[in-house]
Amino acid sequence: MSESKNFDIAVVGAGPGGYAAAFLAADLGMSVTLIDPEINPGGVCLYRGCIPSKALLHVASLIEESEQAKNWGIEFSAPKIDLSRLRSWKENVVKKLTGGLGILSKQRKVKYVQGRAAFENSTTLRVKKFDGAEETSTFDRIVLATGSRPAIIPTLKLDTPRMMDSTGALNLEDIPSTLLVVGGGYIGLELGSVYAALGTRVTVVEMLPGLLPGADRDLVLPLHKKLEKLFDSILLNTTVTAVKDEGAGIRATLKAQDGSTQEKVFGRVLVSVGRKPNSEIPGLEKTQVKVGPKGFIQVNKQLQTDDPSISAIGDVVGEPMLAHKAMHEGRTAVEAIAGQKVAFEPNAIPAVVFTDPEVAWCGLTETQAQNENREIKVAKFPWAASGRAITFDRPEGMTKMIIDPHSERVLGLGIVGVGAGDMIAEGVVAIEMAALAKDVALSIHPHPTLSETIMNSAEVFFGTATDIYRPKRG
């Protein structure tokens, strides 16, 4: 430990993984250089990912709810949208957070270099700085946190601002009358929801038979129903085979599973078909770092690459490509570098889709259990029986717990409904602590809150939920 304290460490990329790693390294007493092209730390998550999208989704839910208020006897006139103010509000949110990270870097004496890094060898980086100057420095350890970028489908490449990836969509240049969202994953649905709330007629095209592939169907169903109302149409089992710039719009050819095709013109197209790891770091071939078949940098549980002086974290090392996973990996990697005996070995990584309703899950899913032929019990609590959900008129939600029938341990939690993303954390703690369904059922939850539905789902497992009548099965 004492010698690793004097380590000179470089972190390439200042996204959530990178800055979490850099800050911890500084806290442990290492001298830290953090390199990123942006003026402040933040990476994709803060500049063009989690944060701006959530700011816009907040606005979207406000618009939606004010419309729903009609049912409760409150009527607002149609919202007037001042796009430039909305945009600058969103930008201010980003600035506030990234600026804050900049200050935190300074306070920790992290040397922040605005530029792009390339490898000279395993321990030497050449940084092309923002001002054009180049700087070559040698480090004891290098952490790669270069993140990911939107995947591109060559057929769906057109040189027009009408053709957008998530970054373009977040720029919110205008509110197009129609938008085609290619890909029904979480990014497409979140951004599609924003545009729909602002008045755009949105069409979502998904190649697979359901939205949010990978998530349990019963969690997706209430969202799907809601989106069917919010969007113009949701086309499943459909691919976009061609796009053509027609000046006033983009003509897209949509091909259904039966082979039939249709053409439609859209004001804008958002391609959200996934993300690719940024593992093509210049000079990486001069190191022993290995890149796997899907482009992810290969690491062990200590986040060390095949090169003894290089670690890698975040989106660039693999799924799930999520900010909180990147941060945890960043901290683990630095602890390992500091000589601590640690490993990245979570029992649950939460996933949240910030649509309305939100969908969130952690640990084992029912789908995964089926695929692996694992014996489980599923206890579901429908929000129609939740007092809290009724008070704001959103009873479509559902909380379900996946339980090991033998040990009665909580293996997974899934929630669909308002606020699911905040509530899923309880599931993560339960799973990480190896809580039994009984433990959750016996923990008093505040009333009336949605969090009660987690306790209730555990009670359903025992056939003793207060608010619904469902005797224990079998």
Next chain:
Amino acid sequence: MIEFKLPELGENIEQGDLVRLMVVPGATVSAGQSVMELETDKAVVEVPSSVSGTVQEIRVKEGDKIKVGQVIFTVDGAEAKSSDQSRAAAAAAPVLVRPVPVPQATPATTPTTLPAASPTPDAAVAPTSGPSEFKLPELGENISQGDLVRLMISPGTKVAEGQPVMELETDKAVVEVPSSVSGVVKEVKVKEGEKIKVGQVIFTLEGGASAPTDAQRPRTTPVEHVSGQHGARLAFQAAIRAEGKTEEQALPPDQPLLAPQVFSMPVQLGKVAGTEQRQPIPAAPSVRRLAREVGVDIYDVKGTGPGGRISEDDVKAHAKSLLQAASAAAQAPPRAGHFAQPQLPDFSKWGKIERVSMRGVRRKTAEHLAESWNTIPHVTQHDRADITELEQLRARFAPKAEEAGGKMTVTAIALKVCSAALKVFPQFNASIDVEKEEIIYKQYIHIGVAADTDRGLLVPVIRDVDKKNIVEIAVELSQLSKKAREKKLTPEEMQGGTFTITNLGGIGGVGFTPIVNFPEVAILGLSRSRMEPEWVQHKGGGKFEPRLILPLSLSYDHRLIDGADAARFLRWIAEAFEQPFLLSVQG
């Protein structure tokens, strides 16, 4: 025949969509068991059965709209009246037959199944005439070249049309380029790092190649109304798949299908970088970290908490047992170490046996003695001491000792004798540090006395024997022996010995070979003293005289102690017994 009808679901709910059926013909249902999931305009609800029996016929299908009161299924009754069809189905496969699902009413209820793989394996490589080389197709508007980042083929690779063969970095993006030909790669004409132009030959195929067969054509035939060159269209088509959306279709048919790329967070831990596919362990993160710190594989630890939860104490206990096993293994050669022994025969073949747990003192003793025996090269030296005079001394001290609450025994006297001997021969009051290659001489004399108790062998230690007189020793020895019998000895009272005495004289015997009490280096055994005819030298000759003789057996660690020294040491002790006078002077 009893019918199960959709019961009332609640206020104002008259119907719902059948999302999931949980029963099949032939299944046994009992009242209260959930049999289907129904989506009403309020929520998805599970509907419990109100009947019990064996399901005969199911009258609804997933996707159906179902009204309250509608018959869902029938169950076996006394006068069950089922149609031929369902009886046949039930007979053929009572459990497996599922009602044929109708095409999904709502898309969202469709399970995430993989699109069926269309091509037939052999068709892809059917040798028909076709292009014998693969050239870089057009990649898109204004893109005429790119840097070859990664080659995914080499000579001999079997490629199929649509399979990604390389990654090309253009000034816009990195794209995967799919092959537009099928066959076996003969020669690769490009290298990673090169700049490659549209139209440039990438690789050639062995003996011509196969053109897309009919089976494949639908996948690769360009969509009619897209304008552009044929090659570009082909590339685009395949690139969609290669780039992600239908990646599995783009893979060669003879490779196992990959799951469709799931872009929305597939939080399957087995797939997370660096994590192996082990089930999550029931231990809190802090406990898992502790396990790492102490070098324990948490998966080896048995959890004692509810549901097998592993606590910090479980980890510590496991680590401790590992350490003990390791140290025993390190000190003993594997052959005889720590109870490792050849497979036992089945003793019960030859008669009745009883198995008794070997826990506690017995196991400790076994382990410890095996350790001593395996570590120490033992030699035992025998001698005899004439204690005729000593008996007088003993008689003299006996009342004193009794007064003080002790018993003047041969052992008590032996303790005094040995403490004196150990001062003269310090190498018998030592230990060997093999690792450091050092001899540790102890500047104190603490002597253990083996005590035979009903729990087994215990060795309480009397401290600073050299600083105590015989009466004090006798008293202390009596107290410790009593404690040993009453199971009141503390572990501390059995630690720190530098030498051990074991006296079997009370039982009998003429000599034995005691085992050194590791890490000590010597042990003195006393056997039964008896009257023996001893040749006594006089001035004018000699004669046999009856003398009381005590047999002495000294085992020692031959690594540290030479035979001659042992003989001298034991002689010294024997003489000390013979001249108690000396002792009385000293103590």
